[in-house]
Amino acid sequence: MSQLVFLVPLFPLLGFLINGLLRNQLSKPATSFIGSGSILASFIVSLILFLDVKAGKTGVAELFDFISFDKIHIPFAFQVDQLSSLFLLIITGVGFLIHLYSTAYMQEEEPKHFARYFSYLNLFVFSMLLLVLGANYVIMFIGWEGVGLCSYLLIGFWFKNNDYNNAAKKAFVMNRIGDLGFLLAIFYLLAKVGSVSFGDVFASAPQLTTSSLTIITLLLFVGATGKSAQIPLYTWLPDAMAGPTPVSALIHAATMVTAGIYMIARSNILYTMAPVSQSVVAIIGLATAVLAATIALKQNDIKKVLAYSTVSQLGYMFLGLGVGAYTGAVFHVMTHAFFKALLFLGAGSVIHAMHHEQDIRNMGGLKKYLPVTHLTFLLGCIAIAGIPPFSGFFSKDEILAAAYESNKIYWVIGVLTAAMTAFYMFRLYATTFLGKFRGTHEQEHYLHESPAAMTIPLIVLAILAVIGGFVGVPEVLKNVFFGLDHKLENFLSPVFAASYKLKEIHPADHGTEYALMGTSVLLAVMAIAYAVNRFSKKPDLEEADGFGKVLANKWYADEFYDAIVVKPLNALSKFLDNVIEKLGIDWIVNGVGRGVQYSSRQLRLLQSGQVGSYVLLMIVGMIILFVLQFFLKK
Amino acid sequence: MPVNYYIFVSIALFCIGVAGVLTRRNAIIVFMCIELMLNAVNLLLVAFSKMHHVTFIARDASAGIDGQLFVFFIMVVAAAEVSVGLAIIVMMYRNTHSVDINFLNRLKH
Numbered sequence: 001m002s003q004l005v006f007l008v009p010l011f012p013l014l015g016f017l018i019n020g021l022l023r024n025q026l027s028k029p030a031t032s033f034i035g036s037g038s039i040l041a042s043f044i045v046s047l048i049l050f051l052d053v054k055a056g057k058t059g060v061a062e063l064f065d066f067i068s069f070d071k072i073h074i075p076f077a078f079q080v081d082q083l084s085s086l087f088l089l090i091i092t093g094v095g096f097l098i099h100l101y102s103t104a105y106m107q108e109e110e111p112k113h114f115a116r117y118f119s120y121l122n123l124f125v126f127s128m129l130l131l132v133l134g135a136n137y138v139i140m141f142i143g144w145e146g147v148g149l150c151s152y153l154l155i156g157f158w159f160k161n162n163d164y165n166n167a168a169k170k171a172f173v174m175n176r177i178g179d180l181g182f183l184l185a186i187f188y189l190l191a192k193v194g195s196v197s198f199g200d201v202f203a204s205a206p207q208l209t210t211s212s213l214t215i216i217t218l219l220l221f222v223g224a225t226g227k228s229a230q231i232p233l234y235t236w237l238p239d240a241m242a243g244p245t246p247v248s249a250l251i252h253a254a255t256m257v258t259a260g261i262y263m264i265a266r267s268n269i270l271y272t273m274a275p276v277s278q279s280v281v282a283i284i285g286l287a288t289a290v291l292a293a294t295i296a297l298k299q300n301d302i303k304k305v306l307a308y309s310t311v312s313q314l315g316y317m318f319l320g321l322g323v324g325a326y327t328g329a330v331f332h333v334m335t336h337a338f339f340k341a342l343l344f345l346g347a348g349s350v351i352h353a354m355h356h357e358q359d360i361r362n363m364g365g366l367k368k369y370l371p372v373t374h375l376t377f378l379l380g381c382i383a384i385a386g387i388p389p390f391s392g393f394f395s396k397d398e399i400l401a402a403a404y405e406s407n408k409i410y411w412v413i414g415v416l417t418a419a420m421t422a423f424y425m426f427r428l429y430a431t432t433f434l435g436k437f438r439g440t441h442e443q444e445h446y447l448h449e450s451p452a453a454m455t456i457p458l459i460v461l462a463i464l465a466v467i468g469g470f471v472g473v474p475e476v477l478k479n480v481f482f483g484l485d486h487k488l489e490n491f492l493s494p495v496f497a498a499s500y501k502l503k504e505i506h507p508a509d510h511g512t513e514y515a516l517m518g519t520s521v522l523l524a525v526m527a528i529a530y531a532v533n534r535f536s537k538k539p540d541l542e543e544a545d546g547f548g549k550v551l552a553n554k555w556y557a558d559e560f561y562d563a564i565v566v567k568p569l570n571a572l573s574k575f576l577d578n579v580i581e582k583l584g585i586d587w588i589v590n591g592v593g594r595g596v597q598y599s600s601r602q603l604r605l606l607q608s609g610q611v612g613s614y615v616l617l618m619i620v621g622m623i624i625l626f627v628l629q630f631f632l633k634k
Numbered sequence: 635m636p637v638n639y640y641i642f643v644s645i646a647l648f649c650i651g652v653a654g655v656l657t658r659r660n661a662i663i664v665f666m667c668i669e670l671m672l673n674a675v676n677l678l679l680v681a682f683s684k685m686h687h688v689t690f691i692a693r694d695a696s697a698g699i700d701g702q703l704f705v706f707f708i709m710v711v712a713a714a715e716v717s718v719g720l721a722i723i724v725m726m727y728r729n730t731h732s733v734d735i736n737f738l739n740r741l742k743h
Binding site for chain 2: 610611612615616619
C-alpha cells in the first residue's frame with residue numbers, strides 16, 4: 001500500500017498547478033472545490049497509509065534516482081513510518097479544515113487573487129508533505145525550502161501594502177539564515193557518512209565521533225530555529241501576521257513551524273548521542289518559551305498574542321526534544337495543531353465579524369454576537385492553558401514531567417511559563433469576548449456570526465482540541481481516564497526506540513507526578529481566574545508603561561537586531577557602494593576606458609601620411625627583428 | 635674568389651638604396667634607389683647560385699639554375715614596375731608640378 005504514498009503530495013501539487021495556471025478562468029466555487037478537494041484527497045490517502053502503518057507496514061518508497069554521482073546516491077524516496085504518517089494526518093487534516101475555512105474567509109477577494117491564494121496554499125501543503133515524507137535530508141530540504149518560499153508568498157499575499165511585503169521579506173531572510181545551517185549539516189553528513197538517507201545516517205551514527213555529531217546536530221538545530229521560530233531567529237513569526245488569518249493558522253498549526261520539531265524528532269538518535277546539543281536545544285527552547293510568553297502578556301493585537309503564544313509553545317516542544325521526551329514533543333505538536341488552528345481560525349472569525357479590526361481594545365462583549373466562535377475559542381483557550389482533561393494538559397504535562405526528570409530548574413521555569421500562557425490567553429479571551437462592546441456603532445451593527453464554512457472547521461477543531469489528548473494519557477492517570485493508556489507512545493515507539501534504549505526516561509513515582517500536575521494545573525487555574533476577573537471588568541486600554549512597555553515593545557528585540565545587524569549591514573553596504581564600488585571598481589573600469597582612449601590618441605599620431613616615415617618605421621622594425629633573431633639564436 | 639665579397643658589395647648597395655629611399659625627397663631619385671636595392675638582391679642571387687652550388691655543378695650542369703632564373707624574373711618585374719612608376723611620376727608632375735614625395739601625404743585620409 002505504501003506505493004500509494006506518492007499520491008499524498010501529488011494532489012496538492014495538481015491543485016496548485018490547476019489553480020495557479022487557470023486563475024483567470026476559474027470561478028470562485030471551482031477554485032474552492034479544487035483547492036480544498038485536493039487536500040481532502042490527500043487526507044484520505046494519508047488515512048489509508050496511517051491505518052497501514054498501524055498494522056505494521058512501514059517502509060521506504062523509492063520513486064526514482066534524484067542525484068547520483070561517484071559514490072553518492074540520493075534517491076527520491078518517501079519514508080512511510082509512524083512519525084511521518086502521524087504528521088501527514090495533522091498536515092492534511094488540519095490543512096483541509098483551514099482550506100475549507102478560507103473558502104468563506106477570502107470571499108471578498110477577486111477571483112484571480114482568490115485562485116492565487118488557493119494555489120499558494122496548496123503549494124504550501126505540498127512542500128510540507130514533501131518535507132515530512134522525504135526519506136533523506138535532501139528531499140526534506142526541498143520541502144524545507146518550499147515551505148519558506150510559500151510563507152513568503154502568503155505573508156506578502158496582499159502585496160500592495162508595503163509593510164506586508166517587508167514582513168514577508170523578513171520571514172524569508174530569517175528562514176534563509178536557518179536554512180544555511182541545515183544545508184551545512186547536509187554537507188557535513190555527506191562528508192562524514194557519505195549518505196543522507198535517514199536509514200544510513202542513523203545506522204552509522206554510533207561510528208561518528210561525539211564532536212562531529214555535536215556539530216551536525218547543532219547545525220540542524222540552527223535550521224530548526226529559523227523554521228520553528230526559536231531564539232535568535234523568532235522575530236519573523238509575529239510579523240508573519242501580515243498574511244490572511246487562515247495562512248497564520250496554517251503556518252502556526254499544521255505546517256512550517258512544526259518542520260523544525262519534525263526534523264529533530266526524526267534525527268532523535270543523533271541528538272540523543274550528542275548531549276551538548278540536547279542541552280542547547282532544551283535551553284534555547286525554554287528561553288524562547290519564557291521570552292515569548294512575557295511578550296504575549298502585553299500585546300493588544302489579537303493575532304500577535306496568538307503568534308507569541310505559538311513561539312512560546314514551540315519553545316515547549318524544543319524543551320521536550322532537548323530533555324529527550326520525543327514522544328511528548330510530537331504529542332504537543334499534534335495537540336498544538338488542533339488548538340492553535342482553532343484559536344487562529346476563531347480570531348479570523350472575530351476579525352471577519354469586526355470588519356478587519358484586530359485591536360482587542362476595540363472589541364469586548366463579543367460573546368453574545370458570535371456564540372459559536374466564542375464557545376470554540378473558549379475551548380481552545382482552556383486547551384492551551386493546560387486544564388485537564390483538555391488536550392493541552394496531557395501534552396504539556398508530559399513535557400514538563402520529562403523536564404523535571406532532567407533538571408528541576410527547567411520544570412520551575414516551564415510551569416511559570418505555563419501559568420503565563422494561561423494568563424495571557426484568558427486576558428485575550430476576556431478582553432475580546434467579555435465585558436462591554438467598545439467598538440464603533442457601525443461595527444456593532446455589522447457584527448454577525450460567520451458562515452457555516454467557517455464555523456464547521458471551528459467546531460471540528462474544538463472537538464479535537466478537547467478530546468485530542470486522550471491518545472496520550474500518562475501512566476499515572478490511567479485509572480482516572482477509564483483505563484486509557486498512552487496510545488501515541490506505543491504507536492511512535494519504533495521511531496524513538498533507539499534513543500530510549502540509549503537514554504531511558506525514568507518516570508517519577510506517582511506521588512511526585514501527581515504533585516507536579518497539581519502544581520501546574522493549580523497555577524494555571526489561578527492565572528485564569530485572575531485574568532478573567534480582571535480583564536472582563538476593566539481591560540487595560542491605555543498604553544503600557546514602565547516594564548510593561550518593554551514587554552509591549554517585545555523586549556525591543558527588533559530594535560536590537562536593527563542596531564546590531566541591520567544598521568551595521570546597511571552601513572557596510574553603503575561603504576562598499578560609496579568607496580569600493582565608486583572609487584575602486586568604477587575607477588578601474590573607467591580607467592581602462594580612459595587608458596585605451598589616451599593611448600589610441602597617441603598612437604594615431606604615427607599615421608602621418610608621410611610615406612618616408614612609414615618606410616623608416618618598417619626598416620627600424622626589420623632591424624629590430626634581425627637583432628632579436630641574432631641574439632635569440634644563441 | 636670567396637662569396638663574402640659579393641655579400642659585402644650587395645649589402646653596401648642595399649644600404650645605399652635604403653638610405654636613399656629614406657632621405658631623398660625627389661621621387662625619381664627614390665625610384666632609382668629602389669632599383670638599386672632590387673639589383674643588390676639580384677647580385678646576391680647570382681653570386682649564391684654560382685658559388686653555393688659549386689660542388690654540384692661538377693656533376694649536374696643545371697644545378698643552381700633556379701637562382702639565375704629568379705634574377706630574370708626580378709628584372710622583368712622591375713622593368714614593368716619602372717614603366718608604371720614613371721607613369722605615376724609623370725601624372726604626379728602634371729597634377730602638382732612637383733616630384734616631392736613629402737608633398738603627397740593624402741594617404742592618411
